[in-house]
Amino acid sequence: MIVINQQSQRTHIHLLLSLSGMFGSLTSPNFPDPYPGETVLRWNISVPDGFHIRLYFSYFDVEPSYLCEYDYVKVEAEGEVLALFCGKENTDTEAVPAQQVITSPRNSLSVVLSSDFSNEERFSGFMAHYSAVDVDECSEHSHEDLLCDHFCHNYIGGYYCSCRYEFDHITSFHPASSSIVQCQRVNGIIFS
Numbered sequence: 001m002i003v004i005n006q007q008s009q010r011t012h013i014h015l016l017l018s019l020s021g022m023f024g025s026l027t028s029p030n031f032p033d034p035y036p037g038e039t040v041l042r043w044n045i046s047v048p049d050g051f052h053i054r055l056y057f058s059y060f061d062v063e064p065s066y067l068c069e070y071d072y073v074k075v076e077a078e079g080e081v082l083a084l085f086c087g088k089e090n091t092d093t094e095a096v097p098a099q100q101v102i103t104s105p106r107n108s109l110s111v112v113l114s115s116d117f118s119n120e121e122r123f124s125g126f127m128a129h130y131s132a133v134d135v136d137e138c139s140e141h142s143h144e145d146l147l148c149d150h151f152c153h154n155y156i157g158g159y160y161c162s163c164r165y166e167f168d169h170i171t172s173f174h175p176a177s178s179s180i181v182q183c184q185r186v187n188g189i190i191f192s
């Protein structure tokens with residue numbers, strides 16, 4: 001599903017696009033022709049709980065500038081900047097995505113394209129692709145932070161817990177939630 005919310009602030013074009021499919025692609029405006037100046041475009045990608053988002057760029061050509069202060073592509077999640085890109089090749093002060101795969105910490109990710117008023121040459125922008133990948137809750141939690149008392153079983157989109165023979169679990173759980181399942185002996189003594 002794509003929701004477009006357009007507003008014009010002076011000459012800047014601000015666009016917000018929401019992507020909620022399990023996979024998708026995004027390109028800069030007019031791709032592969034040059035992207036416009038004075039544009040801020042934001043893609044908000046979200047997938048269901050229990051999934052990460054993996055994002056990579058198959059093409060990248062954004063005006064280079066020192067520390068990407070002119071034009072840039074920024075990847076954010078949970079209010080943190082995961083990556084800042086500009087240019088066509090890595091330098092001491094600027095980075096390009098190259099083969100890098102960016103994985104969101106949770107189930108949402110934003111990509112922002114920002115361009116200033118001019119380009120010194122023609123820059124084609126970018127093409128990027130994302131897909132939802134399962135969170136392996138059983139292996140992504142450290143030993144101190146175990147979700148399941150006895151056994152953890154990962155499945156696509158969630159996980160479930162089970163207890164050893166003669167034990168029963170006593171807390172309810174929901175896929176991808178952080179609730180802990182404890183096991184108790186059938187006679188009622190809790191072992192955690």
Ligand SMILES: [Ca+2]
Pocket residue numbers: 037063070071115116117118119120
């Ligand atoms: Ca520019």
Ligand SMILES: [Ca+2]
Pocket residue numbers: 050134135136137154155156157158159
């Ligand atoms: Ca899972």
